Amino acid sequence: MDCKMLLDTNAEFRQHELFRLKDTKQEDPLEIRAAAASLNYIRLDGNIGCMVNGAGLAMATMDIIKLHGGEPANFLDVGGGATVEQVTEAFKIITADEKKVGRTKVDDAKALIATSQLRILPCDNLDEVEQMFMFSLSKMTYNILL
Template identity: 65%
Template sequence: MNIHEYQAKELFEKFGVPTPKGRVANDAAEARAAAEDLGGANVVVKAQVHAGGRGKGTFKNGFKGGVHLVNTAAEAGDIAEKMIGQVLVTHQTGEDGKLVNKVLVAQSVDIAKEYYLAILMDRESRGPVIVASTEGGVNIEDVAEKTPEKILNERVHPLLGLQAYQTRKLAARLGFAGDQAKAFGKLLGALYKLFIACDCSMVEVNPLVLTPDGQVLALDAKFNFDDNALYRHPEIEAMRDPSEEDPREVEASKYGLNYIGLDGNIACLVNGAGLAMATMDIIKFYGGEPANFLDVGGGATKEQVTNAFKIILGDAKVKGILVNIFGG
């Protein structure tokens, strides 16, 4: 499950992660009011969709950019009016784009240096790992490919938690010293506490910024949560925005089905995630393209299987269905 940037800011504030002040707006009037409350000048208006590349995106109405720096409250309202209710296309949304229903109006920050910081679950070590880099504000995959030496990794023992020496080591390797190192340590400690308390599978801050006056702030964030732990967090479950998700995946989750839509035309219905992935590999090996990943689980009921077929057949691209059930 993912959440919007404004919701991420709410979690940051709750757990004490330093971040610029901001407010969500549902229309132009609310955007103007939010900008006025933040001082009017030097605020940023950001389209709220579950996709990266918003700043370089284009709306289908011709308006360019999903992130704009403005100097007056009136300008904030004008920009919001051009965004809300319009479809934003970025390199991550595909050509269909995503409908913008809200904008975030936040304080603009002077930036001396940008960094990358993330905490995620590492399958190899079976615990959290902190990933950091001095190359922030850019696609971290590009950094890993072109200059892998600039990617720092620090594994955290799941029982011992984040230790002070690990925070100091990361601060030093990122070039923080003195009060800056203390500010970074405080932010990282709060971020790790949030990661564990909310059962996150990933928290990514890109960019993490150092301001000219020495503040270390989380400027933008991306969250992923462990869907299997959401029953413990009804307040986070309430943040879910079904309009940002594939409606087939939303429907499948109602019946306890693990479904991910793909672009092919051969649908799969399988029991077991490993077998489902192997089935997709077989389809690819013989030149086909899978239309979905669908794991009905080991104890699927008649109702689950019936609804699984309904979801599959609701995909107009599907030309055939491969059912692969292991019965033991």
């Protein structure tokens, strides 16, 4: 006889004994990382990573990606009250997925941003973002409240 159970994770706070029996060997390691950070993450078959704040926005974003011929690589909802640590972990999870778009049309995207006349600065990594941010702060004459 074989038996499989699906437990509602929302019941974990009152079903400690059942959740201690959970075997994560067959689970996606990125989904385990996301759950540890209190993030809602589901890996999908596409190659376009998504991080949004709200399940409705996540669904709409994935619909738009599919409408234009793309395939979302994940459903990642950081929620409305995400902390800096959660958003940081979400970025790490998305970039750890080997199926995400990487160098596929990066040059085309950068050219589009450069010619869009939007005030967007393209960056290749988070270190570069931090350097640009700190440089921008040094040029400001007003205080920023975080």
